[in-house]
Amino acid sequence: MIITLVVFAALLAATMTVCTMICSVNVFSLNTEIADDILDIRLPRVAIAAAVGAALACCGAVFQGLLRNPLADPFILGVSGGGAAGAVAAIALGIDFAFFGFSGLTVSAFAGALAALLLLLAFARGRSGTSTHTLILTGVVLNAIFSAIILFAMSMMNNQNVSEAYRWMMGSLKQAIDHDSPQIVAGCVVVAICCAALLAFARNLNLLALGEETAAQMGAGVERTKLALLILCALLTAVAVSLAGPIGFVGLIVPHILRIIVGPDHRILIPSAFFGGAIFLVVADTLARSLFYTELPVGVITALCGGPFLLWLLKSRARQASF
Numbered sequence: 676m677i678i679t680l681v682v683f684a685a686l687l688a689a690t691m692t693v694c695t696m697i698c699s700v701n702v703f704s705l706n707t708e709i710a711d712d713i714l715d716i717r718l719p720r721v722a723i724a725a726a727v728g729a730a731l732a733c734c735g736a737v738f739q740g741l742l743r744n745p746l747a748d749p750f751i752l753g754v755s756g757g758g759a760a761g762a763v764a765a766i767a768l769g770i771d772f773a774f775f776g777f778s779g780l781t782v783s784a785f786a787g788a789l790a791a792l793l794l795l796l797a798f799a800r801g802r803s804g805t806s807t808h809t810l811i812l813t814g815v816v817l818n819a820i821f822s823a824i825i826l827f828a829m830s831m832m833n834n835q836n837v838s839e840a841y842r843w844m845m846g847s848l849k850q851a852i853d854h855d856s857p858q859i860v861a862g863c864v865v866v867a868i869c870c871a872a873l874l875a876f877a878r879n880l881n882l883l884a885l886g887e888e889t890a891a892q893m894g895a896g897v898e899r900t901k902l903a904l905l906i907l908c909a910l911l912t913a914v915a916v917s918l919a920g921p922i923g924f925v926g927l928i929v930p931h932i933l934r935i936i937v938g939p940d941h942r943i944l945i946p947s948a949f950f951g952g953a954i955f956l957v958v959a960d961t962l963a964r965s966l967f968y969t970e971l972p973v974g975v976i977t978a979l980c981g982g983p984f985l986l987w988l989l990k991s992r993a994r995q996a997s998f
Contacts (some may be wrong), residue, residue, distance in 0.1 A: 676942070678942065678994075679937060679947065680943070680946050680950070682952045683946075683947055683950035683951065683954075684950055686727065686950070686954055687950045687954050687957075687961070690954050690957050690958060691722075691957055692962075693723050694717075694718050694721055694957050694958065694961040695718060695721050695751055696984050696988070699853075699912075707776065716839075717799070719856075719859050720848050720960065721726055721861060721957055722728075722859055723848055723859060723863075723918055723919060723961075724749070724848050724912075724919075724953075724956045724957045724973075725863075725953035725954075725956070725957050726862055726863045726866045726915075726918070726953070727743065727848070727866075727915045727922065727925075727953045727956055728925055728929075728952040728953045728954070728955055728956025728957065729866055729948075729950070729953040730866045730869070730870070730911040730912070730914060730915045730952070731748075731749050731912070731915050731922065731925040731926040731929075731952055731956070732925055732926055732929040732930060732946055732948040732949065732951055732952020732953075732955070733784060733869075733870045733873055733908075733910075733911065733948045733949050733952065734748075734749035734908040734911050734912055734915075734935075735747070735748050735749055735874055735925070735926025735927055735929060735930045735948070735952075736906075736927050736929075736933070736941065736944050736945055736948040737880065737904055737908050737941075738751060738752075738908060738926070739805070739930055740880045740881075740883065740939075740941055741880065741882055741883060741901065741904055741905075742807045742810065742811060743807065743883075743884065744807075744811070744970040746927070747811075747914045747916070747930070748923075748924075748926040748927040749908065749911070749926040750818075750912070750921060750926070751811065751814050751815075752791075752795055752811075752813070752814035752845045752905075752909070753791050753794075753811060753813070753814040753815075753816075753817030753821065754791045754792055754795070754908075754909045754912045754913060754916075755788070755912055755916050755921045756784050756789050756791060756817060756820075756821030756822065756825075757788045757789075757790055757791025757794075757817070757821055758785065758787045758788035758791070758793070758817040758913055758916035758917060759783045759784070759787070759821065759825060759843075759844060759916065759920070759921055760787050760791075760821040760824045760825050760828075761783040761785070761786050761787020761788065761790070761922070762780055762783055762784040762787065762840075762843055762920070763824075763825045763828045763829060763840045763843075763844070763918075764783060764787070764824070764828055765779055765780050765782075765784070766785035766828075766832070766836050766839055766840045766843070766987050767779070767828040767829070767831060767832050767836060767840075770840075771784060774846070776837075777827075778858070780843075780917075781858060781917045781918065782917075784913075784915075784917035785913050785917040785998075787821075787901065788909065788912060788916055789816055789913060789918065791821070791909075792906070793908040794817060794907075795810070795813055795817060795905075795909075796815065796902075796905070798813050798843065799813040800888045810905075812813050812830060826845070828840075829841075831954055840866040842972065844918045844920060844921065845972035845974045845975065846918065846919060846920040846921050846922035846923065846972055846973055846974030846977075847919065847920055847963075847970075847972045847973055847974070848919050848960050848963075848973055849964075849970060850900065858918075862914050862917075862918050865910065865911075865914050866911060866914060868914075869907045869910050869911045869914075870911070870945070870946075870949050872903075872907050873904065873907055873908075873943070873945055874945050874946060876903060876904055877940075877941040877942040877945055878941075878942065879895040879896070879897075879900040880900070880941045881940060881941050881942070882895040883897065883900065883901075884939070898986060901910075905924055916959055918977075919973075920974070920998035921974070922956070922973060922974045922975040923974055923977060923978055923981070924980070924982070924985075925955060925981075926951055926952070926958055926979025927981060927985065928981040928985060929934065929948055929952045929955055929983050930944065930948055930978070931953050931984075931988060932984075933947045933948055933951050936977045944968070949997030955977075956973070956977070959976040959977050960973045962976050963975065963976045
């Protein structure tokens with residue numbers, strides 16, 4: 676286990692270094708002053724890409740185990756929809772302020788995601804606890820409601836604001852250069868703390884994969900574990916969406932790839948997903964800003980990579996249990 680994590684950590688460090696130094700413009704071919712200016716732009720972007728990728732991959736791994744659904748991802752419970760609705764509302768209302776170094780767009784997206792979490796917990800929890808089926812259905816309904824709010828807000832915007840909202844909805848790390856240092860540091864710290872906290876519930880998550888009744892008989896606090904995991908994953912999703920917008924497929928395909936490599940044990944799957952998701956999104960963002968003369972939204976790259984992989988996975992496991 677330790678050797679595997681050391682290898683993943685080394686790969687992440689190497690990937691971040693290469694993607695920072697060599698891209699559409701190779702900093703080694705420039706003079707020192709210009710190279711420093713380029714690195715000042717690239718470093719925050721690479722750091723945010725790693726943090727967002729790690730957050731989404733860890734959430735995907737947890738949700739797939741918690742809900743026992745191989746198609747579960749960080750956006751299934753409506754938290755990302757709430758964040759997107761908050762961000763689009765901020766654009767529509769022209770909210771532009773700084774709050775302890777955080778932009779109004781980031782604060783609004785984070786607030787929308789937390790509001791979605793509160794609604795999810797309010798409607799999904801019953802007298803007998805929180806049913807996984809109820810969670811999924813509530814998330815689907817919340818996503819539909821937030822989609823309607825987004826469409827309504829965009830219909831009331833002018834063309835410039837519609838274009839800005841549309842670019843943000845596609846998921847992009849281009850706005851990373853606009854984030855202040857406190858915003859970047861705070862996002863990375865929250866991601867690291869929440870992912871470490873997820874690891875503390877890895878054993879109970881392994882037991883939940885056997886069924887809630889079996890897990891309870893083996894000493895796992897089922898409701899406490901489910902609530903804690905929901906809150907931690909919602910916070911991670913809120914941070915990811917507020918920093919980079921909704922970026923799909925990272926939390927869906929990375930856990931599946933890593934299950935093939937390291938197995939289903941969440942004690943090693945969660946930290947592996949942390950490094951694997953970071954590596955995947957850093958590489959995807961580098962491709963998004965390097966392949967063409969104009970920059971592509973990173974969500975396009977992740978979808979182009981994730982869609983074919985998911986089809987291959989479904990095809991290869993069509994005659995056997997896929998999870």
